Amino acid sequence: MNDHSSTKTVDDSAITMGQFMNPEHANSLGNVHGGVILKLCDECGGIVAARHARRPSVTVAIDSMTFHRPVRVGQFVTFEGHITYVGRTSMEVEVNVKAENLLTGEITHTNSAYFIYVALDETFEPTAIPKLLLQDDDERQRFEDGRLRQEERLVRRQRAKARANGETP
Numbered sequence: 508m509n510d511h512s513s514t515k516t517v518d519d520s521a522i523t524m525g526q527f528m529n530p531e532h533a534n535s536l537g538n539v540h541g542g543v544i545l546k547l548c549d550e551c552g553g554i555v556a557a558r559h560a561r562r563p564s565v566t567v568a569i570d571s572m573t574f575h576r577p578v579r580v581g582q583f584v585t586f587e588g589h590i591t592y593v594g595r596t597s598m599e600v601e602v603n604v605k606a607e608n609l610l611t612g613e614i615t616h617t618n619s620a621y622f623i624y625v626a627l628d629e630t631f632e633p634t635a636i637p638k639l640l641l642q643d644d645d646e647r648q649r650f651e652d653g654r655l656r657q658e659e660r661l662v663r664r665q666r667a668k669a670r671a672n673g674e675t676p
């Protein structure tokens with residue numbers, strides 16, 4: 508069963524994905540394009556979401572992508588994704604990016620962001636997903652933080668919709 512009556516743990520869907528950075532990923536200075544990092548984060552988060560829901564899952568929002576440090580050609584980059592919060596049909600996945608200098612072993616934390624996915628049924632409508640079985644205080648705190656972020660995102664969505672319709676939010 509993969510509906511809202513079933514439960515899954517955070518570890519059931521968490522993944523780490525790796526990518527060696529080649530010149531094709533970078534600009535002429537050897538810095539990897541932000542869009543390349545963003546795409547790989549979304550891929551990582553999308554796999555986590557599909558593993559939790561066992562349904563096709565689409566990205567509905569990306570909550571703040573910050574580039575703390577540059578990623579350079581020749582570095583090995585890992586993308587660690589795990590679920591922090593689930594609603595009825597939506598999932599928030601935290602993705603952390605770390606770049607490793609293979610010659611020195613130095614590891615730099617370069618990015619963190621929350622990706623929100625919605626699971627879809629056969630008619631491409633949002634469909635209910637398993638609840639999250641929280642196993643310790645850290646996971647319970649992350650879930651509560653995710654719930655508050657989701658509330659804020661939905662307020663922002665309402666305001667954006669109102670503005671797009673020419674209304675005063």
Ligand SMILES: CC(C)(COP(=O)(O)OP(=O)(O)OC[C@H]1O[C@@H](n2cnc3c(N)ncnc32)[C@H](O)[C@@H]1OP(=O)(O)O)[C@@H](O)C(=O)NCCC(=O)NCCS
Pocket residue numbers: 564565566567568593594595596597598623625631632633657660661664
């Ligand atoms: C995802 C999609 C089907 C949702 O449709 P919708 O009409 O907004 O559906 P709903 O209002 O029923 O929302 C479904 C869920 O998404 C959440 N959601 C919708 N918009 C959101 C936003 N901007 N931020 C966070 N969550 C959002 C809702 O809170 C709800 O979650 P819940 O069931 O856990 O409470 C629709 O927005 C869509 O098709 N978007 C395009 C997706 C896409 O092409 N992505 C890029 C390629 S993968």
